[in-house]
Amino acid sequence: MTDKHITKTEILNNVYTADDHEQLMDAYKAWADEYDTDLVDRFGYVAHITSAKALDQALGGRHDAAILDAGSGTGLVGEELAKLGYRTMDALDYSQDMLDQAQAKGIYRALLQADMTRPLPLDDNTYDAVVCTGTFTYGHITGDAFAELIRVTRPGGVIVFTVREGAYEEYGYREKMLELETRGAWELVSFYDTPYQIEEGNTCKMCTYRVPDAHR
Ligand SMILES: C[S@@+](CC[C@H](N)C(=O)[O-])C[C@H]1O[C@@H](n2cnc3c(N)ncnc32)[C@H](O)[C@@H]1O
Numbered sequence: 001m002t003d004k005h006i007t008k009t010e011i012l013n014n015v016y017t018a019d020d021h022e023q024l025m026d027a028y029k030a031w032a033d034e035y036d037t038d039l040v041d042r043f044g045y046v047a048h049i050t051s052a053k054a055l056d057q058a059l060g061g062r063h064d065a066a067i068l069d070a071g072s073g074t075g076l077v078g079e080e081l082a083k084l085g086y087r088t089m090d091a092l093d094y095s096q097d098m099l100d101q102a103q104a105k106g107i108y109r110a111l112l113q114a115d116m117t118r119p120l121p122l123d124d125n126t127y128d129a130v131v132c133t134g135t136f137t138y139g140h141i142t143g144d145a146f147a148e149l150i151r152v153t154r155p156g157g158v159i160v161f162t163v164r165e166g167a168y169e170e171y172g173y174r175e176k177m178l179e180l181e182t183r184g185a186w187e188l189v190s191f192y193d194t195p196y197q198i199e200e201g202n203t204c205k206m207c208t209y210r211v212p213d214a215h216r
Pocket of ligand 1: 048070071072073075077093094095098114116132
């Protein structure tokens, strides 16, 4: 953002209260080049670090895993995964401006501009793991997107995602997660509260699921 005086409240309002995709993408277009410093330094965002650790644990350190970073944004999660030794990562995001920032980091094998509220242009069973951090939240996407994350994950693969506190209860994520578990579409590996943006004092649910071998 070129206006250095924009407040934290204005930034958060722009992304959390967007009425539609167009408004949300405009907000990210304006924020893309300062997203990393604002989020990490001003807001104390830590969910990208915790997500990478959760995924590493779920994968048992299998560094050859093919990983989809869904809602990758500028690639903060990918950077953490790269530090942990992961090398085969694709980034997917609806905002081309955020993807351009991610591409500049040189850590992703491929970058894909796609809408997670629609069928993804990816084959079934493509990835060993999917990570989706900071995208199941206010004004972004609902739990309807979980089914596509499951579809593109190989049987036995893992899906790690955050759900912002508050939105978890208000946006029906919980019901959707339980419904998929009851149907046997995924199995819960772990679920816990963890800090999201330390300076803002908020938390998220860190969720890890495994796609069962017998599902397809
Ligand atoms: C808060 S950012 C999180 C980015 C990154 N995962 C991180 O932890 O920093 C949310 C991202 O979700 C993306 N997004 C929002 N709606 C989307 C949609 N329908 N399809 C794909 N990406 C979407 C935004 O463009 C943005 O880059």
